[in-house]
Amino acid sequence: MRTVARLATVLPPDWIEHRRGDGETVGWIVAEGDGFRAMDLLGREVTGDVVDWLGAEEVLEDLGIGYLADRYILRFADGTERPVRIAEVSVRGVTVVADEFGASSAVGATLDRFPLPFPVPRELRPVAR
Numbered sequence: 001m002r003t004v005a006r007l008a009t010v011l012p013p014d015w016i017e018h019r020r021g022d023g024e025t026v027g028w029i030v031a032e033g034d035g036f037r038a039m040d041l042l043g044r045e046v047t048g049d050v051v052d053w054l055g056a057e058e059v060l061e062d063l064g065i066g067y068l069a070d071r072y073i074l075r076f077a078d079g080t081e082r083p084v085r086i087a088e089v090s091v092r093g094v095t096v097v098a099d100e101f102g103a104s105s106a107v108g109a110t111l112d113r114f115p116l117p118f119p120v121p122r123e124l125r126p127v128a129r
Helices: 053-063 100-105
Strands: 015-019 025-032 035-039 071-075 081-090 093-098 113-116 124-126
8 A cells, every 4th residue: 555654743732723603613823923824724824924813814714615625636655646535634634535537426436545644745735727
């Protein structure tokens, strides 16, 4: 079985959970210097630069959670790649499933599952649109 490098990770204690109005967690806000950065549910920084608190909240709320349904490419240690979709997300880790030819949406399909650390490694990247 091919694997991606695994690292033991824990949610940093300075990450502040941000929930939208309906109570759904959409990410975290992290203090940096005189400003803040927003982190999505995969643990990726999404502000691009340090912003004020309201700016970080706005970025997370505008982003939402729809990106969790997108297709991704997972690069393995041997250099091979597979299309995948996200199956599970938590601060304990992220699980992706193989998605060749839309297999992840086939009822009853047995899919290859790949556990990843949180935050997700650079080996998981969105499919270019």
